Amino acid sequence: MNIAIIAHDKKKELMVQFCIAYCGILSRHNLCATGTTGKLVSEATGLNIQKYLSGSQGGDEQISARISCNEIDLLLYFRDPITPQPNEANLLRLCDVHNIPVATNIATAEALIHSLEHGDLDWRNIVNPKRI
Helix, strand or coil, rough: EEEEEEEEEHHHHHHHHHHHHHHHHHHEEEEEEEEHHHHHHHHHHHEEEEEEHHHHHCCCCCCCHHHHCCCCCCCCCCCCCCCCCCCHHHHEEEEEEECCCCCCHHHHHHHHHHHHHHHCHHHHHCCHHHCC
């Protein structure tokens, strides 16, 4: 699966810790991330991550474009609910439009990662066969 990773500044350390904890599962998938988040996660875990621009420089839009082109299967998006970002609503809307599972907090991320580990997210290939 193609997994995108984004974390707001106040959630970057939490994302790093999450990726350390689930490194074994994540390593079996294709990962991409916004620049700073990708750099921090890659340095802490050794995971191979395709890094885009930082979020403030357009990285969110680059990932949004991949979502629009059906190139992302899962989004881990640790956001700071106190400090909303300008592109946040569009990113989440695109996930809804394209039926992309998205986790905006660690509880949902853990539920999705466990589903991924058990093969429960393979339903997307049935619903959208062009993704096979």
